[in-house]
Amino acid sequence: MNPVLVVGAGPVGLSAALGLRAHGLPVVLLEADPKDRERPGSRALFVHRETLRLLDGMQPGLAEEITAYGRTWHTRRTLYRGREVYSRTYPPPSGIPPFTSLRQVDTERFLRAACERAGVEFVWDARVTDVRGTATGVRITGEDGRVWTGEYAIAADGARSTLRRSLGIAMEGSRGEGFHVVVDVADIPGAELPLERVFHYEHPGVGGRSVMRVPFTGGFQVDLQCRDDDREEEYGTEEAVRRWLPSVVGDGYAERILWVSTYRFLRKVAASFTDPHRRVLLVGEAAHLFPPFGARGMNSGIADAAAAAHAIAAAEGAVAAGTAEAVAEFAAARREAALFNSAAAGEALDHLRPRRRSVRVRQRAAAALSPVLPWCGSWLEHAPYGPRGGAPVAAGGKY
Ligand SMILES: Cc1cc2nc3c(=O)[nH]c(=O)nc-3n(C[C@H](O)[C@H](O)[C@H](O)COP(=O)(O)OP(=O)(O)OC[C@H]3O[C@@H](n4cnc5c(N)ncnc54)[C@H](O)[C@@H]3O)c2cc1C
Known part of the structure; x- marks a missing residue:
């Protein structure tokens, strides 16, 4: 069988490659950067329990490896103009914790090692410039003229996705004020x-x-x-x-x-998560961009990756009851999840950067009332992250 081509070795592409290997499919991962690249900054710190479960399903033991390194705090505090309005300490969890916090570069290090153990074939220094889907497969071209062919491609090449552009798929949404x-x-x-x-x-x-x-x-x-x-x-x-x-x-x-x-705050979702031939699947920031409050970016990207790997396995008959419609179903379900996340991130943003003066007045009133009405402090604590969950979303937890 021809391999599945994954483009982009960010956290989402690495997860997609791992998910495909867990289904027994051959994978070639194409990455523009060199093998010894250094990735900057903490960025997506917060890895949800749902994400840990997905990763553990791809490689048993991976969740424990990540949580043993990450930090889980049990206390959350909110202050308003120097005065505490909310504080809660939770008992330490048993089993997989509700989240773990580590720099994105460290999460990627664990994912990359897991991919290497699982037999993913990496091609570094492979900047992709074009993708073509047909009824029978995909053809990808690199900037140096190399060509790769595969059964399917997963586009995990980030916010400026070349694959998405090459397919002519638009991003729809808005850009917020300020930074x-x-x-x-x-x-x-x-x-x-x-x-x-x-x-x-x-x-x-x-x-x-x-x-x-x-x-x-x-x-x-x-x-x-x-x-x-x-x-x-x-x-x-x-x-x-x-x-x-x-x-x-x-x-x-x-x-x-x-x-x-x-x-700055971009809230954008791709008009489609696949091409007309259902051969290229968009995941992670190639498919959606959210403001970071609520930790929806990487977490929902990893959920996309797991769903894309499952859909390809289903379309290839590698999972029980798989159907040829699996890729279309993936595209519809993950786009719906992205629209939910986009709306949720918008709610969080309206709270954090209110357009209306009345929101700030409510926040001030809630802070004043919090010593006698604890739910006011609780609202101030929770509102910056937007609403929780939403079934297949794998995002929306609280820092
Ligand atoms: C300040 C900040 C805070 C954040 N906090 C959180 C958080 O708390 N929680 C959360 O979930 N998310 C958070 N995010 C978002 C998170 O960082 C992103 O969602 C995540 O990096 C997206 O992963 P990705 O794999 O889709 O894309 P990327 O990480 O951008 O990876 C894309 C990969 O594709 C490669 N590539 C690009 N173009 C090509 C090409 N043409 N050919 C081959 N390879 C290519 C790139 O080199 C890169 O390796 C935050 C982001 C920022 C900026």
Whole structure:
């Protein structure tokens, strides 16, 4: 049998390759970057329990390997203008934890090792420029003229997906105003901050901007929510971060900054998750872009990857009761999940960056009432991440 071609060795492409191998299908994974590339920053820190279960189904033991390295915190706190309005500590879970937190580069390291154990064939330095689906297979061309043929292709080549463009599939959605700054900071050995996720509305130390701190193995990520009229050079450069970071996390961290980045809010979903011949399947950021609150990007991308691998196996008759319609079903189901996630991320964004003054007034009132009405504090705690779940979504948990 011809292999399945996976394009892109990000977390989603690696998961797709692993899922295909779990179904016994031969896989060639084409990646533009060199084998020894360095991937930047923490990015998708938060790996949900549903995602861990999917990965463990692809390679038993993988969830334990990832969670043994990641961090699971049991305390979540919310503050409003310097005053705590919510704090909850959960008992440690038994079995697979509800989530684990590690830098995306580490998640990719575990996935890559799992792919190598499973017999995925990697082709590095393979920048793809074109894909053609036909009734019987796919043909992919690289920028150096190399050609690969396969039964199916999975497009996991990220937000600027060449495969999606080559198929002429549009992204539909919107771009929000303003930007956030994201900073990775290394722990001070022996003086680690408490293992807790803290969201601080209108932090007085950064001029009333909201800020979140999330731990990961070896350090923590700080996310600063800037105003629409803020300039990136005032908040988003390493020099600027050195100025404001102490008022958020205390002294001693300015020299421990690992990575600084800014991001804007795209909410976009591909018009179709497959081509007319049902031979190319779009997954991850090649198919959808969400703001990071709610941790929907990588988690739902891995759910896409598992579904794509299953659909190809079903269409090839490699799973019981598989049908030729499996790819069309994949495309419809995962697009529906992406639209749900997009709407959920939009709700989170409306809370975090309200367009209406009344939302801020409600937040202020909830903070004032939280000592006597605990549900007000609970609303402030939960609203920044949007609604939970949605059956086949594999995203929407809380930091
Ligand atoms: C600041 C920030 C915070 C985030 N936080 C979270 C979070 O907490 N939780 C979460 O779930 N998500 C989060 N995300 C999103 C997450 O990082 C992405 O969803 C994830 O990286 C997408 O994975 P992917 O595999 O689809 O694409 P990518 O990681 O972009 O991988 C695409 C791969 O394809 C390769 N490629 C590209 N073009 C070609 C080509 N033409 N030929 C061959 N190879 C190619 C690239 O080199 C790359 O290796 C965050 C993102 C950002 C920026």
